[in-house]
Amino acid sequence: MKQIAVVTGASRPTGLGFSTARQLLGLGYEVVLTARKEEVAEEMAAQIGGLGFALDITSDDSVAAFREKFSEQYDHLDVLVNNAGAFFDMCAQ
Numbered sequence: 001m002k003q004i005a006v007v008t009g010a011s012r013p014t015g016l017g018f019s020t021a022r023q024l025l026g027l028g029y030e031v032v033l034t035a036r037k038e039e040v041a042e043e044m045a046a047q048i049g050g051l052g053f054a055l056d057i058t059s060d061d062s063v064a065a066f067r068e069k070f071s072e073q074y075d076h077l078d079v080l081v082n083n084a085g086a087f088f089d090m091c092a093q
Helices: 016-026 038-048 060-073
Strands: 004-008 030-035 051-054 079-082
Touching: 004 016, 016 030, 016 038, 016 079, 030 038, 038 051, 051 060
Parallel strands: 004 030, 004 079, 030 051
Antiparallel strands: none
């Protein structure tokens, strides 16, 4: 059975998420790279032979859409690298 990995926040070719995804592919994982914009995720994934999905971790709707799309293609997940980040300024209220 193929091992599946998801790497969030893989939107920059010089970033940690992209580098991690590339290394996981080298280890034999099938890798899904995510970024806020689907076209960016797909572009990054195409560079290394992975799959790109849209995912904005600050949006419940985006998370739900990602979960549905992922579940349509895969029946399990072996590795999650949560590289995406968000800043919530609680003082700005």
